[in-house]
Amino acid sequence: MSGSVRSTGAVARLSSLPGVSTASDMAAATGRGPATGRLLPVRPELSAALPLGGLRRGSTVSVRGSRALLFALLAEATTRGSWAAIVGMPDIGAVAAAELGVDVRRLAVVPAQGTELLSVTAALLDGLDLVVLGDGLLARHALSRQQTEKLTARARHREAVLLAADAFPGAELELRCTPGRWYGLDESGGYGYLRERAVTVHGSGRGAAAKPVRVSVLLPGPSGGVAAPHSSGTETSRVREAG
Amino acid sequence: MPSHVAFPGRVLVLWCPDWPVTAAAAAAGVSPHVPAAVFAGNRVVTCSAVARRNGVRRGMLRREAQSRCPDVAVLASDPARDARLFEPVVAAAEELVPGVDVVRPGVVAVPVRGAAAYFGGRNSPDAAEHAFSERLAEQVSATAGVECQVGIADGLFAALLAARRGVLVPEGRDAEFLAPLPVAELDQQGESTTEFVDLLRRLGLRTLGRLAELDERTVATRFGHEGVLAHRIARGAAERPLSPRRPAQELAVEQHCDPPLERVDTAAFVARTLADRLHAGLTAQDLACTRVGIYARTEEGEERHRVWRSARPVTAHGVADRVRWQFESWLQAGSGGRPSSGVVHLRLVPEELVHGAALQLHLWHGAGAAGGTEDDPGTERASRAFTRVQALLGPEGVCTPVLTGGRGPAERVEFVSWGSSPGKPGEQAPWPGRLPAPSPTTVPARPVPAAVLDDERRPVSLTARGALTSRPHSVAVEDGVARNITGWAGPWPVDERWWDSAAEGRRARIQVVTTGDGPALLLLLREHGKPRWIVEGVYD
Structure with missing residues (x-):
């Protein structure tokens, strides 16, 4: 036990040297280029919530409870060259998406899909790595089970990832975000500004995701992106006054 | 190796130096004597001669350019504007000679043969070409008021380089003219060969002549199609048409x-x-x-x-x-x-x-492609998908967000339809009064009213000095249930239309966190006589 602790310490020391990187870093670096991999990468803080550590191509994922989580899932893949489209969410905060790490130059928004939800989504799945269906879309369009299955099959066939900001029947993986407390506001009121929020991401699903997982992260973190949670003891003392 | 086919005709290239700067400066009303440079992605794309004399170079970061030449006028790159302002120049050339081709904004190509004979009279072909090129340059500067340089060669590429140097390359001498020039010349503006040129340079092939000396087959095996194309260009045998006939x-x-x-x-x-x-x-x-x-x-x-x-x-x-x-x-x-x-x-x-x-x-x-991302197969695939969606929903059916300047969350983004050129990015400018990250993840498209009350259920408003009249205690969004406020910050005054203050009153933003782990809200006070708050953003 202590041996392994020491060795990770040694690795940390080594990898802090300039020019030295760990094998997993190297693997990540050579794995660049999302066109080749079977997994679309996500931010390392979120990979623990996903059974494979990334978004499996061809899968359908339901993401509920937080748009920030949705954007954070798109972040890594878009910065590595994947294209993403968001259908039926005309009111997204694109600035927040950019702050969470999404390369918005590779993000398209279909604000009003009219009656063409199925054909639009199918066309996007043909050409893009990531397609997001906005919340409430399934209900508003009264999609039948057969129609949702068609979309799932399309995603699987085109090796794209279909993300639904909704409960999605037949989703391989379900991510649910339960919000926690916000940091940055002064208790007495009026001072500071929203800086970061602790959330818990629950992952559950079928197959490889059968075992439920729970991951705590800061979403958004101090600089707007995803961050590792504060270690428990320093939680409150970290709140800094600003403004 | 196939021998050269007969040259289809001599080409004259008329080149307006630093056209993007000339056009941008004309559009922005900047005097040509002021150093100016056009920037895209924070790097110099083109700079004026005055700026160049002050040490500004292509590819330089904006900061560096400004440190070398503090009074350089910073202009945004806009190919559409360049093309629009170039039209009079093309028209001027066309008045003199038919069949003017636009190569890119700032450069036109003109077939020489007949025209030179017409303008040169019974002089020798060389002198006739000379007379023609002078006549054309004169015509353009007189009619369109633009300075230009002229070059003539057998091929378009050689003629482009000849125009930059203001020389007339004699017939059949393209290869000779090109040989001593550096390979970097292959990297013509607007064509992405930088990497390839870099590779050539690292291999020690520094001039076009050295590249041309190689065997075409060798080039093909080592460099692929791009190499073959560059090799043909370097040999001066590039753009021969498939057949002299008009295409089917x-x-x-x-x-x-x-x-x-x-x-x-x-x-x-x-x-x-x-x-x-x-x-x-x-x-x-x-x-x-x-x-x-x-x-x-x-x-x-x-x-x-x-x-x-x-x-x-x-x-x-x-x-x-x-x-x-x-x-x-x-x-x-x-x-x-x-x-x-x-x-x-x-x-x-x-x-x-x-x-x-x-x-x-x-x-x-x-x-x-829109947004200026690097080209790759993914982008091409995506853009085909977007075109299909646009065919279903119309051009506005697919938008890409472009981050621009502004203070409020809605002002900081402009959605442009896919394929159209984005507006001028204003992200660089400082925006005092802008809230720091994180920004709201939801920005309602229509204003959503909210009622903010204090603990005595009186509406919260703003005093004349910009403070809240009382502590906000609960918030109800759009006639919903009132939720208690557990934390709040602000008010931050919105100073944008302060001169309008008589009409609308000062506006201000607050952030509130409510009970029950509901999302945090960004609220904007619109009027404070009879206070009207709207939800400007939701953090969820």
């Missing part, structure tokens, strides 16, 4: 437009589908095109046309861009130049063809 008419594509095209964005949309069709037709026959003619007929039967030419085969994106620029110059021309009615018929004609076998990859990897 069935390759041309056309479209009737109903309703007539009157706006640049709708024209751009039609142009893209048309360009895709043109390329699909060409690839099916294993061809690529180096000159494309854009023909338009208006409702009243007016005919317009312009031929664009490129040293390399133009891509589908390239064609679409050129059509868009052309429309921009037609539709936004001054009173005299603008067609009197909308365009009802648009036709793209490939005027000159080359074998496409080696170039199929190039066809789709067009640069210049």
Whole structure:
């Protein structure tokens, strides 16, 4: 036990040297280029919530409870060259998406899909790595089970990832975000500004995701992106006054 | 190796130095004596001669350029504007000689043979060319008021370089002229060969002559198609057309437009589908095109046309861009130049063809997709998907967010429809009063009213000094249930329309966190006589 602790310490020391990187870093670096991999990468803080550590191509994922989580899932893949489209969410905060790490130059928004939800989504799945269906879309369009299955099959066939900001029947993986407390506001009121929020991401699903997982992260973190949670003891003392 | 075929004709290139700067400065009203540079992505794309004398160079970061030349005028890159302002120059050249091709904004190519004989009288061919080039340069500077340089050679690429140096390359001497020039010249503006040129340089092939000396087959095995193309260009044997005949008419594509095209964005949309069709037709026959003619007929039967030419085969994106620029110059021309009615018929004609076998990859990897991302197969695939969605929903059906300047969360983003050129990014400017990250993840498109009450259920407003009248205690969004506020911050005054204060009153923002782990809200106070708050953003 202590041996392994020491060795990770040694690795940390080594990898802090300039020019030295760990094998997993190297693997990540050579794995660049999302066109080749079977997994679309996500931010390392979120990979623990996903059974494979990334978004499996061809899968359908339901993401509920937080748009920030949705954007954070798109972040890594878009910065590595994947294209993403968001259908039926005309009111997204694109600035927040950019702050969470999404390369918005590779993000398209279909604000009003009219009656063409199925054909639009199918066309996007043909050409893009990531397609997001906005919340409430399934209900508003009264999609039948057969129609949702068609979309799932399309995603699987085109090796794209279909993300639904909704409960999605037949989703391989379900991510649910339960919000926690916000940091940055002064208790007495009026001072500071929203800086970061602790959330818990629950992952559950079928197959490889059968075992439920729970991951705590800061979403958004101090600089707007995803961050590792504060270690428990320093939680409150970290709140800094600003403004 | 195949020997050179007969040269199709001598080419004269008329080059307006640093055209993007000239155009941008003219559009922005900057005097030509002020150092100026055009920036894209924070780097210098082009700079004026004055700026260059002060040490500004292409590719330099804005900060560095400004430190070398503090009073440099910073201008944004905008190919559409460059094309629009270039139209008078093309028209001036066209007055003198027919068959003027636009290579890119700032450069036109003119066939020499007949024209030189006409203007040169009974002089020797060399002297005739000389007389012609002088005449043309004079014409352009007199009519369009633009300085330019002229060069003549057998091929377009050599003529481009000759124009930069202001020389007339004698017939059949292209290779000789090119040989001592550095390989970096292959990297013509607007064509992405930087990496390839870098590779050549690292291999020790520093001049075009050294590259030309290599065997074509060797080049093909080592560098692939791009190498073969560069090799042909370096040998001075590049853009020979497939055949001297006019290409088969069935390759041309056309479209009737109903309703007539009157706006640049709708024209751009039609142009893209048309360009895709043109390329699909060409690839099916294993061809690529180096000159494309854009023909338009208006409702009243007016005919317009312009031929664009490129040293390399133009891509589908390239064609679409050129059509868009052309429309921009037609539709936004001054009173005299603008067609009197909308365009009802648009036709793209490939005027000159080359074998496409080696170039199929190039066809789709067009640069210049919206948003300025690097070209790659993913982008091409995505843009085809977007085009399909646009065909279903119309041009506004697919938008990309462009971050711009502004303070409020809604002002900081502009959604532009896919394929149209984004507006001027204003992200660099400092925006005092902007809230720091994180920004709200939801920005309602329509104002959502909210009621903010204090613990005695009185509405919370703003005092004359910009403080809240009382502590906010609960918030109800759109007649919903009132939720208790557990934390809040602000108010931050919105100073934007302070001169309007009599009319609207000072506005201010607050952030609130409510009980029950509901999302945090960004609220904006609109009026404070009878306080009206709206939800400007939701953090969820």
